[in-house]
Amino acid sequence: MIQPGLIELENISLTLPGFALENINLTIRENDFFAVIGPTGSGKSLLLEGMLGLMPFTSGRLLFNGTDMDRVPVEKRGLAIVYQDFALFPHLDVAGNILYGTRYHGISRDEAQNRLEHLSDILGLSRILDRRPHNLSGGEKQRTALARALILNPSVLLLDEPLSALDPVFHGEAKELLKRIHREMDMTIVMVSHNFDDVIYLADRGAVIHQGRICQTGDINILFEKPCDLFTARFVGMANLMPVKVGKGRVTVEGSDVSLRTANQPAFPFGYMGIRPEDIVPEPEGDVPVGSEPVGNRLRGTITGIDNHGMFIRVGLDSGGLQFEAVWPRRYIRQYNLSHGSGIRVYVSPEAVHVFREKLDPVPGCQDKAPLS
Amino acid sequence: MSVLNRAKTDGMGLFFMGFSLPVILLLTLPLIEMAREPTVAMLFNTLKDREVMLAIARSLGFSLSAGLLAFVLGTPLSYLLARRTFPGKKLIEGIIDLPVMIPHPVVGIAILSLAGRTHPFGRFLADMGVQIMGTPTGIITVLLFVGLPFYVNTVKAGFESVPARLENASRTLGAGTWDTFRRITLPLTWRHMVLGIIMCTARAISEFGAIVIVAYHPMTAPVMIYERFTAFGLEYSQPVAVWLIALSLLLFVALRMMSRSAVQYQR
Structure with a gap:
């Protein structure tokens, strides 16, 4: 069982037929709400599976609290996950699902029962403990999956697109719940999501992943306000993206006379401009x-x-x-x-005229730093 | 709306029903005719015949034994085929389907070639006190051979129907691989295993071609039907056949009901 602390991914690669995670470097701090953001197929869920030990990394090191997790089996890593489809066990009722892992974590029956009651109260599951998953709404399924993970007091909770399977009625409610869990339970949370609106509401730090590579990491507000490259800019909702010539404190849109002052100090002659x-x-x-x-x-x-x-x-x-x-x-x-x-x-x-490169590659960096513009 | 009512208003449904009817008749008419011919008295007399009852009991017992052996030996293989990717997997899947395609006397001959005294393996078995020719062991071996594809394919489909994600979730909650199999995979697939055992058993009950090569005696029901037909004619073989068919029908109805409840369970 890992103690609360840092998760470090050092030069992680994971190669599959037709897809690869390449050279992933991330540092997740204790009590972070860390978001890995990227479009569908960018490799973010694969990264979670690698962290859990379900997919072996091809190279690199994964450290929890300074301990290399390479040879630690899935069940001993102490990471709990809530899947996008919740992965509830269909043959067990809600109580059975929530209590499932307690016997493997040295939790006595009485203690498990106490925790079950406590979590059921908090998450509003008390009245449905004897229901099977196929009789639950999306929101109830999600809260059951959360309770199943939280009852083990994990030091790190992984969330794989936890909000995308919910209809709009439960979406806002679930977002609030996740925020409250993070605030009240002193827990490190790593969430993968393709929805930047959810991420900016929930996370403090994050990383943008695209085609198996990290484009930018850092404070979530910096990702939102100062994207490093065109992909990240598009992904975080930046609009009015136009190729520009960069001058001293000014950008001129290519092929036009439109010239705007910028508060950024880009160190490259050509790039892209974006205005929210x-x-x-x-x-x-x-x-x-x-x-x-x-x-x-x-x-x-x-x-x-x-x-x-x-x-x-x-x-x-x-x-x-x-x-x-x-x-x-x-x-x-x-x-x-x-x-x-x-x-x-x-x-x-x-200040609203953002300037960035079209693509960071092959320029490395832009990780945990202010953007280059 | 019933199927018939719907078909009245649906041209395609009517067309398909027209083609389905001959198939159903092909399957049922000969059997109905055979079941109609023996008198009730003949059927009850056959029931009193100790030899007949013994043959049917042997057919049932040996077939069930083959079904249970398929459960023990075929489950790990089914799991591997459903969950793992390895070189030669397609070849193994093809080999498992082979008994469905090979003429059944060939199965008997193949088993005898391996288990005969001329083969080192046959000598090894004999040294160990295992007899294949003319023994229940030989019959059960043959029945397992012909029934295994039915068990393995049914249970493999069962394992495939359990999302690997559920097993992964179990492991992230602290359960090891064995506990995950016992607490997640098994409860979600036991119906498929029961189905597999029933299919394997049902297939084994009908086996004749391979058994007659490996072990004419002790006599099973299909061998007895054949013997009575060749020695005494249709009249004496039909009542035994009727009882065997009734038994098979019972098994297959149970099979269909079981598969229905398995589908409902997954919903």
Whole structure:
């Protein structure tokens, strides 16, 4: 049984026919809520299976608290996992599922019963302890799987896409529950997910994985705000991605006259610019002297489309032949007289103009560091 | 809506039913005709015949023994084939299906060639006091040979129906591989094992071609039917056949019910 502490993956590789995890380096600290984020097929679940010992790593070292786990069998690693499909045992009722592992962790019957009652109360399972998994809702299944893992007091809890199998009704509820478990149980959690919205809500640190390689690791807010490369930028919801020439404190969109100041200091001559849709701000006419545009990151454009997203609208803008996308509150339609074909002036602060490389490879690094831009 | 009602409004259903009917008739008419011919008195007289009862009991006993042996010997192989990838796996799967394809007298001849005194293995068996020719051991060996494909394929499908993820989850909760097999895999596949035993037993009950080569005596029911047919004609072989068919029908109905409950269980 491992003690609470660090998990370190050092130069981990895992080769399968047609796919490989390559040179994975990660450090997960005690009490981290660490997210491994990537699209489907990027290797994130495979990484979890490797950590559990279900798939042997081809090379590299996995250390828990400084101990090499290479020869430690799955059942002795002390890692608990909640699978995407929950993997509940269909022939056991909820209580049977939750108590399943207690006998292997030196937990007496009385103690196991106490923990079962405690967890059932916390997770709202008390009334369904005698039900079989096929009679449970998605949310109940997930809470049962969580209780089954938590009853063992694991030092590290692995979550494999824990929210993706839930319908929208349970999704928000389950997110809250995971946040509370992490806060109240002093536990290190490693979650893999393809949904950045879930990740930014739950995790403190994370890593973006793509085609079996880590693109960027670090504080989750840094991943969100300052992606290192084009893939990560797209994945964390960055929009208005355009190839740019990089000058001193400015970027010029290739093939256009649009030039914007940036607060970043890129050290490369060509790259990509990205602006979050919500960072493009409309301005009433008259704030800036007419005729002096574009001044200080102001752009004049024509509205090419307004899509209704309930509380928000997604607005398409054409400025100098370039297509921009902005997300604004619905009330702006009236406030700025927005309509298809109407003109508008927008402002982008230099801090909102992110610059990054198209691809980090073969440049190594960008792990646990500030982005290169 | 019943199948018949649905078929009335569904052209394709009607067409398929038209083609299904001859198949059902082909399977049932000869059997019905055979079962109709002996009188009730003849059937009951046959039941009183000690030789007949012994032959049917032997058929049942030997076949069940083969089914249980298939359970003991075939389960590990089924698990390996369902869960592991290894060189030559396809070849082994093909070999397991071989007894279904080979003419059954050939099976008998092959077993005798190996177990005969001219073969070192046969001599080894004889030295160990194991007789194949003309013994229950020989009959059970033959029945196991012809029944194993049915057991292995059924149980392999059972193991494949249990997601490996459940076994993985069990191991991450602290259970070793044996405990995982005992507490997860076995409870989720025992119905398939029972099905496999029933299929193997049912197949063994009907075996004639290989048994007649390896052990004419002690006489099993199919050998007795054959003997009575050749010595006394149709009239004397039919009642024994009727009892054997009734028995097989019972087994297969049980088999179908068991497989239905296995499917419901998985839902």
